[in-house]
Amino acid sequence: MVVSHIHPDGDAIGSTLAVGRVLSKLGKAVVMVNESPVPHKFRFLPGAGEIRSPEEAKSAAPYRRVIAVDVADAERMGQVRPLLADDAEVLNIDHHPTNDRFGTVNLVEPDAAATAEILCRWSEGLGVEWDPSLAACLYTGLLTDTGGFRYSNTTPEVLERASDLLRHGVDPGEVADRVIETVTREQLAILRRALDTLSFSEQGKVSWMWLTQRDFQETGAKEEDLDGIVNYARNVAGVDVGILFRETAEGTVKASLRSREIVDVGELAQSLGGGGHARAAGCNLRGNRKEAERAILDRVAAALRRGGC
């Protein structure tokens, strides 16, 4: 069995499919499983239709030989975890620094930009040749976990691997178009609502946007449609901290924070019971809109005045 984390991203799906394909090429019987359905934008990847739900994979349970990819701890398998035999041998292939080494064998490389990067070496080590399908899955993992080769984890090795994958038949325009460029109408509709509320403070160093439950109801947008919207606030020239506030169905306010270089938003979110890292973090707040906004904006302003955290 090959499994990745719930709410899978491009590296999770790409890595699952790559391992599945490598095992098939080696003549192994393989079942790919994920608690969550494959997000629409990754369904063009070869083999995506073969990833099973826990329900569909149940009949062959318990699984004794498991490869977990991009899974930082076993809990992240969600409802797939109960399908593993108590004495299952687990190969844990991951790049998260927080990986707790839950595997029988742990191939954990925190310096890798994506699990797919580890799998490039792994598949070579097994002597498996990259066909265009396998290459497309690996490329998707590299592309998405580096923010389209835009994050600072885009190492020379990542681009060298990506170049290699193109030589093995990947169409870079097609992959980027499908997994990054394409948006749904709901995504654009909720983006428009967010942009309508764009506000600035602290001489333009702080920028934020608001989404209400009504915005979600009227646009039909869901949580996953918010992907990247907070960056519109953070990306404005002169801004250091960009924030997206949104009302949740439970009546709390969720804040997503991104920063360029001054404020450590991870620390800030932590002080409010949330988490994340210095440049990207989030937290959940009780209280009404005004209170939640104040709680965050006051702390951001204070952090800016202190010159950081």
Added chain:
Amino acid sequence: MVVSHIHPDGDAIGSTLAVGRVLSKLGKAVVMVNESPVPHKFRFLPGAGEIRSPEEAKSAAPYRRVIAVDVADAERMGQVRPLLADDAEVLNIDHHPTNDRFGTVNLVEPDAAATAEILCRWSEGLGVEWDPSLAACLYTGLLTDTGGFRYSNTTPEVLERASDLLRHGVDPGEVADRVIETVTREQLAILRRALDTLSFSEQGKVSWMWLTQRDFQETGAKEEDLDGIVNYARNVAGVDVGILFRETAEGTVKASLRSREIVDVGELAQSLGGGGHARAAGCNLRGNRKEAERAILDRVAAALRRGGC
């Protein structure tokens, strides 16, 4: 003298600076000139402050040794052209397939994704070592002319060169942030206006947006702030043709067209007196809003029905 085209993009600026730096390293006296000011987002590049206007470069005219980079024909130098001596020797380094070989020596490689890609080889050939500054200029050219490594001209060679440049000290996160991610308030304001008008036809295969003169006046946005906005229409799932209509100060309507795979918008724009290529094109239309809209939308619908052009 090193010169590139008017309204310079990342490849024009990156290539100008790269050639300037290579010549300096070889001990040559060099003047970099451009008719247009360096766009704000490229001003972080080392040496960007040394690019002169034609006025500033005039005192040393006429120039007898000229390197033109990313210039498809001599007209594209704009007001820099009169500064060239009549008998100037011009090295024409470019990747546009339409380059008319106006140079004394022409180093034109239509298969290169960017002029910067040619300059990677050229600088190596001259035995000039890449320092982090030179590498950042070359990387900017590669990154911008491939749409952030997302267009189909992202070849294995491009990513291999990009990988090499990272090894020479480029910070990929910083460059991408400055030249691609960062937006002005005016850009977001005009994007919001455009999204407010997003419309669909032909069962969602055609999507378009409108900007009026009033939108420009009220947001303070300029032509250059429209960069990429038409892609929001084209990128919607299911859309083949995305269009941005805008009223010009002269009372005409300008249409930018992008397509995914069915309609040849280059041909369509040409039939209306415009130009471009199959996936990206534009034209200027006389007549009022409704007439301009009809002229384009009817032709797009017909092309879709014919299954292409």
